[in-house]
Amino acid sequence: MKSQIRKIIVQVDEVLQEGGQAVSPPTRRALAMAVIANPYAGKFSENLDQLIDIGEELGGLLGERCVKALGIQPEDAHSYGKAAIVGEAGELEHAAAILHPKLGAPLRKAVSKGAALVPSAKKQGTLGTAIDVPLGHKDAAFVRSHFDAMEARVNDAPRANEIVVAVVVTDSGRPHPRIGGLQVHEITGTDGLR
Amino acid sequence: MTALIDVRRVFTHVEEIHHEFGPVASAPLVRGAIAAVLRNPYAGTYYADILPMMEALNPLGVDLAKQLCEAMGVFPEAIQGYGKGAIVGAAGELEHGALWHVPGGYAMRELLGWKGDRAAYLAGKGGVSTGQPGNALSIVPSTKKVGPPGTTLDVPMTHINASYVRSHFDAIEVCVPGSPRSDELIVILAMSTGARVHARVGGLAAQDISQWNGLR
Numbered sequence: 001m002k003s004q005i006r007k008i009i010v011q012v013d014e015v016l017q018e019g020g021q022a023v024s025p026p027t028r029r030a031l032a033m034a035v036i037a038n039p040y041a042g043k044f045s046e047n048l049d050q051l052i053d054i055g056e057e058l059g060g061l062l063g064e065r066c067v068k069a070l071g072i073q074p075e076d077a078h079s080y081g082k083a084a085i086v087g088e089a090g091e092l093e094h095a096a097a098i099l100h101p102k103l104g105a106p107l108r109k110a111v112s113k114g115a116a117l118v119p120s121a122k123k124q125g126t127l128g129t130a131i132d133v134p135l136g137h138k139d140a141a142f143v144r145s146h147f148d149a150m151e152a153r154v155n156d157a158p159r160a161n162e163i164v165v166a167v168v169v170t171d172s173g174r175p176h177p178r179i180g181g182l183q184v185h186e187i188t189g190t191d192g193l194r
Numbered sequence: 195m196t197a198l199i200d201v202r203r204v205f206t207h208v209e210e211i212h213h214e215f216g217p218v219a220s221a222p223l224v225r226g227a228i229a230a231v232l233r234n235p236y237a238g239t240y241y242a243d244i245l246p247m248m249e250a251l252n253p254l255g256v257d258l259a260k261q262l263c264e265a266m267g268v269f270p271e272a273i274q275g276y277g278k279g280a281i282v283g284a285a286g287e288l289e290h291g292a293l294w295h296v297p298g299g300y301a302m303r304e305l306l307g308w309k310g311d312r313a314a315y316l317a318g319k320g321g322v323s324t325g326q327p328g329n330a331l332s333i334v335p336s337t338k339k340v341g342p343p344g345t346t347l348d349v350p351m352t353h354i355n356a357s358y359v360r361s362h363f364d365a366i367e368v369c370v371p372g373s374p375r376s377d378e379l380i381v382i383l384a385m386s387t388g389a390r391v392h393a394r395v396g397g398l399a400a401q402d403i404s405q406w407n408g409l410r
Contacts, residue, residue: 008222009209012265013370017202069206069265151371155346 003054004037006162009154010069018175027172029150030066031133034058034165041089041161051097058165059103063110066169076171077111078184079146081135082118083166085125087158095122098165108138111169115192116141125164128155133168139189144181145173198250202378203231204258205370206265216392225275225386227349227368228262230254237285237377248293251381255294255301258383263305268387270305274400275362275386276330277351278302280338283374291338294381299334301383306330306354331408332357343372349384353400358410360397361389 011031015023036058039050059082067074082103084095099120108114119134119141130153137143152166173184182194208226212218232254236244263270278298280291306329335350335357346369353359366384374380389400398410 005212006214007209007211009207010265011208012204012206014204015202016204017200069208153369155367 002050002057003034005034006037007035007154007157008065009033010065012069013150015175021176023175025172027170027175028070029168029170030069031150031152031166031168032062032065032069033152033154034062035154035157036163036165038087038090038094038161038163040094041087048094048097051094052101055098056102056106058098059167060106060110062165062167063107063169066167067110070169070171072171074110074112077138077169078172079135079137079148079170080107080111080114080118081120081133081150081168082107083121083131083133083152085123085129085131085158085164087160087162088124088126089160090124090163092122092124094163098163107167111138113189114138115189117192125158127157127159128153131166133166135168135170137184137187139192140182140187140194141192142182142194143173143184143187144179145177145184148174198235198247199254200233201230201254202233203370203373204261205229205231206262207368208265211391214391219391223386223388223391224266224268225366225384226262226266227366227382227384228258228265229368229370229380229382230258231370231373231378231380234283234286234290234377234379236290237283244290244293248296251293251297252300254381255297255383256304258381259301259305262383262385266385266387272387273306273385274354274388275351275364276302276334276354277349277366277384278334278336279347279349279368279382279384281345281347281374281380281382282338282340283376283378284340284342285376286340286379288338288340290379294338295336298336298381298383302334302354303330326355326406329354331355331406333408343375344369347382349382351384351386355406355408356398356403356410357408358398359400359403360395361393361399364390
């Protein structure tokens with residue numbers, strides 16, 4: 001393991017009714033988070049390769065945990081998103097090093113395909129800081145029914161020298177989407193947009 | 195007329211704790227909580243008789259206990275700590291949360307109340323009879339509150355067979371973002387597979403349980 005993991009947390013949010021109407025099948029979103037030590041906490045480093053490698057490792061681990069928690073096959077995943085919260089002895093750039101260079105490829109493998117950009121958010125924070133992980137359809141970013149967000153927080157993290165890394169995978173869009181736009185059955189899935 | 199038990203949302207939370215800045219555990223401590231968001235049929239008006247719902251919650255409780263154990267990826271025999279709680283939306287009363295006391299405990303006993311020798315069973319020696327009459331002997335510790343959407347609740351946990359086991363006094367924070375709405379109720383079960391990850395404050399140890407009275 002490249003990352004020193006203190007905790008892994010997996011949540012599943014299943015909505016069976018919304019607005020007084022049954023949601024059938026229920027919408028389900030899975031969130032997997034890892035609380036890791038920040039190898040660059042408290043010191044400036046020009047090179048952030050350790051975090052880039054940690055991002056690669058966690059993209060697969062957290063993506064697979066989400067898919068497993070949903071009990072689905074990778075190709076049945078609909079949308080995804082990623083986020084990181086950096087403790088106060090680290091920099092926002094540390095979150096960027098985890099999220100952007102290498103996390104995406106293993107995450108895409110975990111959900112199969114994944115032509116679209118993985119929407120992301122990052123912030124600095126402290127114990128219990130919440131971050132809303134943005135979500136978009138994995139193969140076509142313009143699918144309007146799948147624009148969403150899932151709140152992620154860990155009550156005892158990040159400590160100053162830690163980072164919380166979060167990945168969300170869903171098997172559905174919002175409950176009762178009805179604001180039009182590009183529909184799932186209209187996806188061509190080649191450019192990641194439509 | 196809608197059913198008395200009308201579940202809108204189910205939220206599961208499972209954590210694996212490898213360490214808390216001390217020695218890394220050989221097997222991580224697994225703790226989990228499951229929360230069902232349901233309609234509060236008594237919201238907005240005072241009802242003298244709310245007991246019908248208590249009885250009606252029993253099947254939901256059993257179902258949630260099974261789902262939580264499954265989400266934690268362990269067999270019921272591995273569960274060593276438990277707790278329960280409720281969060282009542284703003285149009286309800288704390289007393290509505292108290293409806294969960296009996297069904298929450300019933301659910302744990304249905305899942306964990308296996309009779310036999312746990313150590314022998316886990317060692318593959320079958321259920322040799324001992325002085326232990328069953329599992330889930332302890333009172334299931336609980337807490338409840340009235341709160342707005344996103345309220346957090348620290349659900350207390352203790353050892354399933356003896357409340358005084360000091361290594362297993364714990365609590366897990368539960369939050370269902372966006373819930374409960376004012377006319378809703380959240381019922382919660384929590385379980386863990388062991389002691390606090392670096393438990394070292396002495397007291398009664400799990401292996402020294404001898405009275406099988408739920409306390410020691």
